[in-house]
Amino acid sequence: MEEQAVLEIRHVSKTIGSKKIIQDLSFEVYPGEVFGFLGPNGAGKTTLIRMIVGLMKMNKGDILIHGQTIKGRFEEAIRHVGAIVENPEMYKFLSGKRNLLHYARMFPGGIPQARISEVVELVGLKNRINEKVKTYSLGMRQRLGVAQALLHRPSLLILDEPTNGLDPAGIRELRDYLRRLAREEGIAIVVSSHLLSEMELMCDRVAIIQQGKLIDIQNLRGEGAAEAQTSYFFEVNDPAVAQAIVQEVDPALPVVLRPDGIEISAGRERAADIGTLLVQAGLRLYTMKPLTQSLEDKFLKITGSDQIA
Ligand SMILES: Nc1ncnc2c1ncn2[C@@H]1O[C@H](COP(=O)(O)OP(=O)(O)O)[C@@H](O)[C@H]1O
Ligand SMILES: [Mg+2]
Known part of the structure; x- marks a missing residue:
């Protein structure tokens, strides 16, 4: 009910x-x-x-x-x-x-x-x-x-x-x-x-x-909100190594290399697994954050930036 x-x-x-x-x-x-x-x-x-x-x-x-x-x-x-x-x-x-x-x-x-x-x-x-x-x-x-x-x-x-x-x-x-x-x-x-x-x-x-x-x-x-997350950013000390690690365990998973970390298309649970994997491989994982269009982006699109006080 x-x-x-x-x-x-x-x-x-x-x-x-x-x-x-x-x-x-x-x-x-x-x-x-x-x-x-x-x-x-x-x-x-x-x-x-x-x-x-x-x-x-x-x-x-x-x-x-x-x-x-x-x-x-x-x-x-x-x-x-x-x-x-x-x-x-x-x-x-x-x-x-x-x-x-x-x-x-x-x-x-x-x-x-x-x-x-x-x-x-x-x-x-x-x-x-x-x-x-x-x-x-x-x-x-x-x-x-x-x-x-x-x-x-x-x-x-x-x-x-x-x-x-x-x-x-x-x-x-x-x-x-x-x-x-x-x-x-x-x-x-x-x-x-x-x-x-x-x-x-x-x-x-x-x-x-x-x-x-x-x-x-x-x-x-x-x-609902967590499930909707489709990509995550992992800030690590060695992005290239992180990319290699992820590609080794899952060659099909697209990994975007960034100067300060990697970006992965994955839901919340998968992202948590990847975080664990990176840490276990000896990398320093500084932050892990969901990347979706923020409410701000949506709000700005709807209302126009001039209307934000
Ligand atoms: N008593 C009223 N008479 C005429 N217009 C009003 C009155 N109260 C609110 N408004 C108008 O209604 C609109 C919405 O106001 P309001 O509910 O105070 O908005 P918000 O709280 O989102 O800033 C505004 O355009 C305001 O000028
Ligand atoms: Mg008001």
Whole structure:
């Protein structure tokens, strides 16, 4: 049986005035995956997110969360969602902890104290949680926002441009948290960004959106992605010897000699075997990397380099 999608976007369209902002978008997001909305500024990412969390109505189509349409039973559906749209609201002169307590009180039935400690731990703010938010770095505020969005144990977490304004270390931290959240807690995470390098590192799958239209969905990890690899580069200390070794064991395998290594047409498993072979033959294997058209190439082709911020 196929796993039930956490989020289903079905033929969603949005027009404002005469402008088509979102045009017939359809896709699904599953538990435990980090799913990206990638598109240049103005592509419609925020609009789509606003519709998912009920801040804006769609003109056509439907959005389902755990199989429940947000049109019919919004309360029921939105219970499963935690989101940060634009900047999370924080009281700068209160501590991180007091911000969370304040927010926790807004949930019907409340949030147990233990859950607050749990989310604080989860986002790595334990040591600073009693300090005022104004002393926090942007990355810490972002993490506090994530903690806030996670309080009620959502199974779908949506973050609009979460890395905006973060430095590289902050981005990396957030990325690691999100990946861990998805993997360990099975939460489906949706993030939007106009920066493909980030999405490439953070997401399992990416929907490329341009002018409100779905251009493509790319699988970046998992079996599908690995199987699709058809060539690998091996950086070694003696490329000519490496070439000879590979040709000896498999004369039919095309090997391209490069100044710093060899390139071989092979899938992931075969490539791993070749790596072992080279090492066993006494060569220094510095790197081994898949060579396929990167998401960047595809993204550039689709959007035109001028549109990349
Ligand atoms: N309330 C609105 N009224 C009119 N146009 C809007 C409104 N909100 C967004 N837009 C337009 O919709 C398009 C998509 O915007 P947005 O969803 O913010 O894109 P993104 O988040 O991908 O940068 C833009 O052209 C924007 O100008
Ligand atoms: Mg936006």
